Amino acid sequence: MKAAISPAGSPTATYRRNIRRSQRNRMGAAAAAFAVLLIGWQLFSLTQPSYVFPSLPHIFTDLAGFATDGILWRATLATLKSVCIGAAASLVVGTLAGFALKRYESFVGPLLNFTQTVPYVVWALMSMIWFGLTQISVVFTIFVAGFTIIAFNVAAGLNQIDRQLFEMAESVKANRYMTFRHIILPSLTPYLVSASRTMVAICWKIVVLAELFAGGASGGGIGYNLYVGWEFNRTNEVFAWTVWLVILMLLTDWLIIAPIERYATRWKRG
Structure with missing residues (x-):
């Protein structure tokens, strides 16, 4: 038909x-x-x-040289691995924490507020103490910075669900799975997508700080190479790695977050 x-x-x-x-x-x-x-x-x-503010051709020439030497791809893979693991953990744990915040706000709320209030640089330093100069410390710092964003947005989304929808589900004797699938999940989707976009942007920023502290033990990521460029007073390299980081952030949004958002909200377009 x-x-x-x-x-x-x-x-x-x-x-x-x-x-x-x-x-x-x-x-x-x-x-x-x-x-x-x-x-x-x-x-x-x-x-x-x-040496103060390099031109764009100079920056892209450096990036081409990094790509030819293989440094660009090794650093990108190391940083991308940390960001992916940290963001995935933030999404899962943050979603669960958001449901817990909705149900036990008086207990969970202060814990999340404390976690979010502590400066990220302090979490980075503490992760070095707890996990040493390893990639695990980098992932942990990303996770701590990201999961609270998801948690607060999920809780906000749950609070905005129309109570009449639950009453309607009860009137037709819908089970918990049906309620979650057809009411809770669609209502949370805009909040999750918005929170994920913010969280991923934060992860890309925090990974540089964490890799800078962890040094070469972080896997030789973008943050470490930024530090090396600064330490040896190679301003053009600092700018080149910064531009590359921005490009990666934009690509993440355009190629991953935006398509997911379009798919999740396809019902709006009819």
Whole structure:
């Protein structure tokens, strides 16, 4: 049986056109912002010595050299491994902590607030004491920085679920799985996606701090190479690794978070 095709003037077709137009506008605005940033960077670099503020061609030349030597890929894989493990652990534990926060707020709330209040640099130092100069200490620092973000957002999402939906589920004698699948999970999806985007961005930032403290024992990641560039006064390398880190953060959002968000909210587009 063929699916019905929405007429060109139907509300559904109009809504889809508006969505596509909005997406094109956002892409155009993002491209314009990047163009302004790149032009501004290049113009400012012309007023400064290369050891103070290197130009973009200089930076990308260094990145090409790192890629040829293999350093770029080894550092990226080491950092990516830490970020993936830390983010996955943050997502799982943070989701469970969010449910616990909703149910036992007076007990779980202070614990999460304490964890979030302690500066990340302190967690990085403590992880070095507990786990030594290892990649485990890097993953732990990422995890501590990320899971509270997920927990608070999950709890906020649970608090916003309409009570009438649960009453409706009870009226049709829906079991717990059906309630979770058709009410709780769809209601939490926007909160989880938003929290995941923030959490992943935090993970990419924290991994640099943790790898800087752990040194070469962290697997020789991006943070370690940033420190080496700073220690030997190679400003161009510091900028090059920073630009590469930003590129990785953007790729993570565009290739992973954004597609998941589109899939999770596909029902809105009809």
